[in-house]
Amino acid sequence: MAPITLYTTYRTPAGRAVEITAKLIGVELDIKLVDLVKKEHLTDEYLKMNPQHTVPTIVDNGVALYDSHAIIIYLVSKYAKDDSLYPKDLVTQARINALLHFESGVLFARLRGTLAPIFYQGAPSVPEDKLNSIYDAYVLLEGMLQSDYLVGNSLTLADISCSTSLSTLHALFPVDADKCPKLIAYLSRLEQNLPNHKEYNLDRAKAAEAFFKQKLIENNKAK
Numbered sequence: 311m312a313p314i315t316l317y318t319t320y321r322t323p324a325g326r327a328v329e330i331t332a333k334l335i336g337v338e339l340d341i342k343l344v345d346l347v348k349k350e351h352l353t354d355e356y357l358k359m360n361p362q363h364t365v366p367t368i369v370d371n372g373v374a375l376y377d378s379h380a381i382i383i384y385l386v387s388k389y390a391k392d393d394s395l396y397p398k399d400l401v402t403q404a405r406i407n408a409l410l411h412f413e414s415g416v417l418f419a420r421l422r423g424t425l426a427p428i429f430y431q432g433a434p435s436v437p438e439d440k441l442n443s444i445y446d447a448y449v450l451l452e453g454m455l456q457s458d459y460l461v462g463n464s465l466t467l468a469d470i471s472c473s474t475s476l477s478t479l480h481a482l483f484p485v486d487a488d489k490c491p492k493l494i495a496y497l498s499r500l501e502q503n504l505p506n507h508k509e510y511n512l513d514r515a516k517a518a519e520a521f522f523k524q525k526l527i528e529n530n531k532a533k
């Protein structure tokens with residue numbers, strides 16, 4: 311099988327979900343890093359593949375697909391040797407889909423809404439309401455954690471997707487163990503049981519944290 315091309319950035323949680331999924335199911339990726347600062351995602355060529363101009367985008371056998379949640383379902387449905395990451399049972403799929411929407415609409419949206427002003431617009435600090443919206447998201451996750459994993463008792467695409475934004479959020483804005491003990495236990499479980507979690511999540515979350523701190527210093531100097 312020819313490798314699938316993945317257009318991504320090192321830090322993006324969405325791209326990391328695709329990398330983790332591909333690695334877990336043994337799909338080879340040809341990674342092309344896209345420089346968002348140089349606006350490489352706004353070229354005509356990129357927009358033809360993905361009019362939403364987001365990373366990640368994949369090209370598989372000439373077909374371009376975007377949105378990490380759609381991509382990871384596609385990869386598992388097409389290439390995984392079994393359906394454990396996205397079981398065929400419709401109720402289980404609906405539960406996983408709910409968590410994928412939660413990652414997209416809550417975890418990633420709040421992460422992006424908090425970091426984009428610091429990374430790209432020179433903001434000198436994180437407003438309190440944004441910080442609180444992140445802590446509120448942790449409380450929602452605490453309530454959803456009824457078993458060892460987000461859906462049932464084994465690893466699924468719900469964990470892979472949520473682990474990405476969650477690890478970056480936790481590195482920057484740590485989860486309070488008193489308020490969210492189940493979430494803290496879940497984060498340790500991911501460290502033990504999610505393959506490649508260190509390489510794709512923890513190390514890259516650390517890099518995001520370093521970049522965040524450096525930007526805060528620069529933005530405050532420029533004030």
Ligand SMILES: N[C@@H](CCC(=O)N[C@@H](CS)C(=O)NCC(=O)O)C(=O)O
Pocket residue numbers: 322323324325346351362363364365366376377378379414
């Ligand atoms: N829902 C999308 C979100 C992807 C996304 O927004 N990625 C950011 C980088 S973290 C991006 O591409 N930003 C550039 C842009 O929106 O123009 C996914 O899961 O793939």
